[in-house]
Amino acid sequence: MRMHIDTDVCTGHGVCEGIRPDVFEVGDDGVVHLLTEEFTEDDRQDLEDAVDQCPTQALRLEG
Amino acid sequence: MPEQHLVVVGASLAGLRAVEAARRAGYEGEITLVGAEEHLPYDRPPLSKEFLTGEVEPNYFRDEESLRTELEVDLRLGTAASELRPTERTVVAGGAELAYTGLVIATGARARELPGTPALDGVYTLRGLDDARRVRAALGPGVRTVIVGAGFIGSEIASSARATGAEVTVLEAAPVPLAGAVGERMGAACAGLHQRNGTDVRCRATVAAIEGAGAVESVVLDDGTRLSADVVIVGIGAVPETRWLAGSGVALDDGVVCDETLNAGFPGVYAAGDIARWPNPLFGETMRLEHWTTAAEQGGLAARNAIDPEQARPCATVPYFWSDWYGSRIQFVGVPTADEVRVAAGDVSADSFLALYRRGEHVCGALGLNQRRPVMKLRALIAKHGTWQDALDVAAAG
Incomplete structure (x- = not known):
């Protein structure tokens, strides 16, 4: 699984961080950054929720 | 099967x-x-x-x-x-x-309709794409625009209309805008954005009539005030x-x-x-x-x-909404009915602040104006029934 963040589209709502604060974080630059890129199948539902609930559709999950 | x-x-x-x-x-x-x-x-x-x-x-x-x-x-x-x-x-x-x-x-x-609104050209609500196309076509430089309702939709439309060069007046029936959404004090703080950006917001203003012949010409308030209008947009909820x-x-x-x-x-x-x-x-x-x-x-x-x-699983969620006005972002997480609302960072008379909402010993809500970093940390904290002190610590960390 790979998580992509389109930082041109992200405006730092941080909904993803609200779902998984150990994976996503809104930075001082006002956009979201990944804190880890190591995911297991147990993470899948949360990551899909983050993609689905991103208000700017900036997230994409591959694999 | x-x-x-x-x-x-x-x-x-x-x-x-x-x-x-x-x-x-x-x-x-x-x-x-x-x-x-x-x-x-x-x-x-x-x-x-x-x-x-x-x-x-x-x-x-x-x-x-x-x-x-x-x-x-x-x-x-x-x-x-x-x-x-x-x-x-x-x-x-x-x-x-x-x-x-x-x-x-x-x-x-x-969209909720204003009771008694006549079918005049230039009177709109905004809910769907077709509505938005009509409103967009109607706005522009010098267009006298009256927006009924200073909630989030009305406020966003006001901000956008100003950006097109329209002359905007916003009417709000309540004493303070957004009191139901964020509480009275913070509603007033958010409305300060309109004032600082030169938009005329009139509270305790109830519409008595929308008048015109074919197309809208004026909005009459219950105190007799008459506002000339080329466009009226009703944003009083859904x-x-x-x-x-x-x-x-x-x-x-x-x-x-x-x-x-x-x-x-x-x-x-x-x-x-x-x-x-x-x-x-x-x-x-x-x-x-x-x-x-x-x-x-x-x-x-x-x-x-x-x-x-x-x-089947339950829907357990911390409410979140946002609104963008004049290039500023308002974000709210949680619920606004609280024992205490405290400004934990920034200044409510300026364009950046963070307010925390307390119920008993716990944080139940947070409002940020241009505070992207802490707001969702607080959403996660509210979901865990975090304490008031935890919330103050998040706010202090910025």
């Missing part, structure tokens, strides 16, 4: 997320998606923001090909559902009877679109009454988004939210519950 058929009524965000979630969960039965509008599912928040200020295209979430082929959806747009017979597991839409095994009700809400469910047996009370799993009281019937009223176990309160993220979240959950009711 009968053929599986998931019917999703409402083809906006909640309905789309329902369809996507069902397929992702491995559901292989039929799916029918019914939408009253002719449009493919599109994103609504931009309609009161950047869509009004430039020639931007609507943001469609998916194209028709991906809906029909990738998600294998029988797509029925321009088709309003007219009847639900839950004991027969049948929906009537566009004259066709659809027998379902699972149903997601996601017909959302419609009403859940439950008319098609009248007489169905589904319990209605300002929305569809659901249980914790969003079940609407009949087998296989779930509701999602603006229309769903459900007990949110995180707060022990019954809620109906008109928030973008709630629609996305509930759409997915309602579909997963509808296709596998035995494993």
